[in-house]
Amino acid sequence: MAVLNMRNREIECKIVYYGPGRCGKTTNLEYAYKTYKKQITGDMVSINTEGDRTLFFDFLPMGLGKIKGCDVRVQLYTVPGQIKYSSTRKLVLKGVDGLVFVADSLEVRREKNMLSLKDLQMNLKEYGISVFKIPLVMQYNKRDLEGEGMPIMSIEQMDRDLNRQLKAPSFAASAVNGDGVGKTLSECLKLTLLSLQRQFQWAK
Amino acid sequence: MGINQNIIAMLKEADFYQKQGLLAEAKVKYQEVVDFLSAHSDLGNAGKIKISVLKKIKEIEKEILYVEKKVLSPYMTKDSQDLITRMFVSSDGEDPNVAILEGAKALIKFGQFERAIEELHRLLDIETLKTEAAKQILNCHLLASKANLAIDQYDRWVSAGSFDKGLLDKLKIQIQDFLKNTGIDMEFPAIFDQKDKQTITETISKSNSGGEGVEKEESSGSKRDTFFFEEEYEEYDVLASLRKKKSPDGKKR
Numbered sequence: 001m002a003v004l005n006m007r008n009r010e011i012e013c014k015i016v017y018y019g020p021g022r023c024g025k026t027t028n029l030e031y032a033y034k035t036y037k038k039q040i041t042g043d044m045v046s047i048n049t050e051g052d053r054t055l056f057f058d059f060l061p062m063g064l065g066k067i068k069g070c071d072v073r074v075q076l077y078t079v080p081g082q083i084k085y086s087s088t089r090k091l092v093l094k095g096v097d098g099l100v101f102v103a104d105s106l107e108v109r110r111e112k113n114m115l116s117l118k119d120l121q122m123n124l125k126e127y128g129i130s131v132f133k134i135p136l137v138m139q140y141n142k143r144d145l146e147g148e149g150m151p152i153m154s155i156e157q158m159d160r161d162l163n164r165q166l167k168a169p170s171f172a173a174s175a176v177n178g179d180g181v182g183k184t185l186s187e188c189l190k191l192t193l194l195s196l197q198r199q200f201q202w203a204k
Numbered sequence: 205m206g207i208n209q210n211i212i213a214m215l216k217e218a219d220f221y222q223k224q225g226l227l228a229e230a231k232v233k234y235q236e237v238v239d240f241l242s243a244h245s246d247l248g249n250a251g252k253i254k255i256s257v258l259k260k261i262k263e264i265e266k267e268i269l270y271v272e273k274k275v276l277s278p279y280m281t282k283d284s285q286d287l288i289t290r291m292f293v294s295s296d297g298e299d300p301n302v303a304i305l306e307g308a309k310a311l312i313k314f315g316q317f318e319r320a321i322e323e324l325h326r327l328l329d330i331e332t333l334k335t336e337a338a339k340q341i342l343n344c345h346l347l348a349s350k351a352n353l354a355i356d357q358y359d360r361w362v363s364a365g366s367f368d369k370g371l372l373d374k375l376k377i378q379i380q381d382f383l384k385n386t387g388i389d390m391e392f393p394a395i396f397d398q399k400d401k402q403t404i405t406e407t408i409s410k411s412n413s414g415g416e417g418v419e420k421e422e423s424s425g426s427k428r429d430t431f432f433f434e435e436e437y438e439e440y441d442v443l444a445s446l447r448k449k450k451s452p453d454g455k456k457r
Contacts, residue, residue, distance in 0.1 A: 021225075022225045022226055045284055047278075053225065084272070091313055095294070109226070151217075
């Protein structure tokens with residue numbers, strides 16, 4: 001839940017990157033950490049295993065400066081994608097203001113994408129949040145693998161599988177190269193701040 | 205695509221999945237290669253390639269087991285633990301002690317039991333929070349598979365008279381239920397109130413000071429398990445102790 005201090009004109013909101021295991025959530029944050037140095041307000045915290053699988057979460061604090069007279073800060077989180085960490089995902093999702101759903105473009109991960117989206121919907125429901133109402137952006141990651149001869153799904157197919165009903169903004173991406181990372185985050189931030197404005201009328 | 209190119213393409217794909225950490229997918233792909241080779245056994249190198257791929261599959265299976273193995277209490281730096289106590293707290297910050305409790309509960313969810321216990325001990329003197337703090341301390345020990353430490357802690361609270369009988373009863377039940385659920389059927393020492401303990405202590409003192417005609421009094425409660433009154437507790441296997449085996453120091457527990 002966003003923290004608003006109208007006296008000091010400060011807003012702090014939470015964006016969570018969700019998706020199946022190994023889809024590129026941490027890679028998104030790592031790229032943001034490397035690239036948007038001016039906006040990064042602290043260290044990136046990653047709690048992961050030896051094999052670099054996110055065990056609990058990644059955390060990256062950012063400051064966006066003054067927007068409409070308010071000092072806006074955002075905390076980016078990722079969740080662990082492995083099925084067995086369901087309760088951790090739910091915990092990390094608590095108080096979320098905006099979401100990026102990172103889908104894996106590999107053909108073999110089609111089902112995992114859909115299961116992960118379903119998992120997201122169920123966890124949000126437990127907090128009384130509708131996946132149709134929360135600010136959400138879809139990212140179709142690993143588009144670069146087509147050039148490496150790996151079988152990937154088309155954007156159209158991924159849209160049909162994951163976004164037919166949600167109709168969220170979607171972006172093709174290759175997080176490992178940084179493509180689409182900034183656009184995804186930027187759109188999610190925009191939607192989140194607009195949503196907070198509707199709720200709290202924070203902007204001057 | 206020729207047969208050889210087909211095999212190369214499948215191996216390349218399997219190898220790629222393995223490097224990506226998509227172990228299940230890699231295994232499936234390697235198995236497809238094995239099946240393909242079995243169906244084309246007339247190929248020159250089919251046998252050799254098959255052996256090599258089967259080795260790969262075994263490698264992946266080991267890796268899958270390693271990844272799937274749940275880490276009970278994973279290592280986390282103090283900074284990360286501090287982050288958890290701040291980030292996953294829902295109270296509005298008005299009562300810092302409530303925030304400590306919530307932070308400790310968040311630490312428990314992330315398997316940081318030792319740190320959680322440290323935080324919870326700070327709340328044992330706070331009337332409104334001590335019950336929950338005590339329960340969560342025992343919870344930490346039990347979840348960390350250290351039931352003996354939970355029992356030890358419980359015993360220390362009983363000996364110290366830290367809590368009233370009502371709370372001690374609840375804590376005792378908490379431990380018993382947990383152990384029952386994990387298949388351990390145990391006898392727990394009876395709870396004595398301060399008066400009983402005093403009687404017992406006095407009785408033991410009298411009998412130790414000698415003198416004829418001193419009658420050994422027994423409390424109104426049932427027979428005590430001796431470890432209840434042990435002043436020094438050694439780490440011992442819980443199951444062994446519950447079956448009343450001798451501990452390493454030779455004392456019967």
